[in-house]
Amino acid sequence: MSHSHTDQEAHNAEAMAEIKKVTIILSIFTIVELILGFWMISLTSEGLILAIKGTIVILMMAKAFYIVAYFMHLKHEVKNLIMTIVVPLSLFVWFIGAFLWDGSSFRNLRNKYNPYFKEQATIKVEKKEHGAAKHEATDAKHEVAPAAKHETIGTSHETAKPEVEPYY
Amino acid sequence: MSTTTTASPNEAKLWEGGKSPFNSEYGKVMMWYFLMSDAFTFGAFLISYGTVRFSTNGWPNSNEVFKSFPFAPEGVNAPLVFVSIMTFILIISSVTMVLAVHAGKNMDKQGVVRNMILTIIGGIAFLSCQAWEWNHLFHEGAWWGANPFLNADGTASTTNFTNFFFTITGFHGFHVFSGVVINIIMLIMTLLDKFEQRGHYLMIEKAGLYWHFVDLVWVFVFTIFYLL
Numbered sequence: 428m429s430h431s432h433t434d435q436e437a438h439n440a441e442a443m444a445e446i447k448k449v450t451i452i453l454s455i456f457t458i459v460e461l462i463l464g465f466w467m468i469s470l471t472s473e474g475l476i477l478a479i480k481g482t483i484v485i486l487m488m489a490k491a492f493y494i495v496a497y498f499m500h501l502k503h504e505v506k507n508l509i510m511t512i513v514v515p516l517s518l519f520v521w522f523i524g525a526f527l528w529d530g531s532s533f534r535n536l537r538n539k540y541n542p543y544f545k546e547q548a549t550i551k552v553e554k555k556e557h558g559a560a561k562h563e564a565t566d567a568k569h570e571v572a573p574a575a576k577h578e579t580i581g582t583s584h585e586t587a588k589p590e591v592e593p594y595y
Numbered sequence: 596m597s598t599t600t601t602a603s604p605n606e607a608k609l610w611e612g613g614k615s616p617f618n619s620e621y622g623k624v625m626m627w628y629f630l631m632s633d634a635f636t637f638g639a640f641l642i643s644y645g646t647v648r649f650s651t652n653g654w655p656n657s658n659e660v661f662k663s664f665p666f667a668p669e670g671v672n673a674p675l676v677f678v679s680i681m682t683f684i685l686i687i688s689s690v691t692m693v694l695a696v697h698a699g700k701n702m703d704k705q706g707v708v709r710n711m712i713l714t715i716i717g718g719i720a721f722l723s724c725q726a727w728e729w730n731h732l733f734h735e736g737a738w739w740g741a742n743p744f745l746n747a748d749g750t751a752s753t754t755n756f757t758n759f760f761f762t763i764t765g766f767h768g769f770h771v772f773s774g775v776v777i778n779i780i781m782l783i784m785t786l787l788d789k790f791e792q793r794g795h796y797l798m799i800e801k802a803g804l805y806w807h808f809v810d811l812v813w814v815f816v817f818t819i820f821y822l823l
Contacts, residue, residue, distance in 0.1 A: 435701075439697075439701065442697055443697070446690065446693050446694065446697065450686075450690045453686055454683075454686065457679070457682055457683065457686065460818065460822060461675055461679050463822075464674075464675050464821070464822045465674075465675060467822075468658050468674060480822075480823055483818060483822050483823065484818070484823075487814055487815065487818040490814050491811055491814055491815070494689070494807055494810060494811045494814065495807075495811065498689055498692075498693050498807045498810075499803075499804055499807045499808070499811075500800075501627075504617070504618070504619060505609075505616070505617050505618045505619070507609070507616060507617060508617040508618075508619060508624065508627070511627075511628075512627055512628075512631055515631060516631065516634060519638055522638065522639075522642050523642055523645070526642045526643070526645065526646045527642075527645050527646060527649050529646060529650075530645065530646035530647065530648070530649030530650040531649040531650065533649075533650040534649060534650045534651065534652065537650070538652070544652070545652075547652075547750070547751070548652035548653055548748075548750055549750065550750060550751070551748075551749040551750060552745060552749070552750065552751045554743075554744075554745050
């Protein structure tokens with residue numbers, strides 16, 4: 428009886444040590460991610476930014492592994508159960524690869540064959556005033572009538588500055 | 596749990612009947628399969644975000660969009676600060692959830708109650724942060740179908756950015772909300788001694804799986820929207 432009691436205590440201490448370890452690992456990974464994120468703000472080199480983004484993705488996957496394996500306890504389950512969860516999820520490897528490739532290919536095709544799409548990405552526009560944007564969002568209904576009026580009058584100010592419509 | 600032996604299951608005899616081949620309770624296995632399907636839903640959302648971002652020439656700079664902080668003066672430039680607080684709130688609430696599950700395994704009612712309360716507080720704190728951020732972005736003119744932000748290079752941006760942001764963080768926030776509701780129900784059941792009567796705290800483990808999944812999704816959402 429006393430044997431199983433000490434066994435239980437040893438198991439408890441082990442479990443608590445694991446929780447503590449995983450908490451520290453998750454916190455450190457998050458802090459490193461944030462440091463990299465702050466560092467990235469001041470950078471301009473495309474290659475370096477891409478390398479940091481890759482590092483952040485690796486840290487993200489590591490955090491996901493620690494949460495699933497230890498917090499969700501999957502590592503301590505029977506192998507068959509682990510496999511029924513992990514094997515279907517491996518479809519994501521194909522999903523991510525195929526869809527991101529498709530997206531990037533669509534952009535290249537549009538830049539090549541749709542001159543408007545390409546041109547639109549080179550026209551700089553003014554950022555809307557903070558107050559104006561706020562007004563527009565909250566009072567969208569009130570905005571409709573005056574906007575329509577402006578259009579019919581066609582002030583010089585309106586015609587001089589053509590709206591650049593974003594192209595999807 | 597009570598029907599299975601604690602000895603390491605013999606691989607050969609696992610499927611010959613008489614014992615649970617997964618050495619796990621039915622509800623827990625089903626929770627895993629539900630979470631797997633939910634992972635595909637979130638995965639589909641995030642991959643479609645990635646696809647659209649990859650097919651667009653410019654994209655808003657997240658450090659410019661998410662630079663505000665509650666009670667800070669207008670125009671403060673504090674990128675990543677608020678979202679890092681949100682991230683740590685969710686990580687800590689995930690840790691208290693693990694501690695609640697651990698206390699449940701030891702039939703420690705007081706431990707379960709204390710850690711469930713802390714988890715619920717963490718969940719509500721996260722939801723409050725998200726409510727503030729949504730409200731703030733809305734007052735800047737961002738909403739589904741409205742994007743006041745420019746691309747990082749100063750060109751006009753599409754509404755794809757805000758559409759995906761509000762849809763995905765909204766879907767995640769709804770998961771957090773349902774997680775908080777589930778945790779409150781678990782807390783009430785614990786206080787009513789339901790689990791003491793059953794002789795096990797397996798329901799806390801299942802609620803814990805769901806809560807950890809919510810934290811797991813936030814790891815991805817946080818990285819993809821705020822860091823990349």
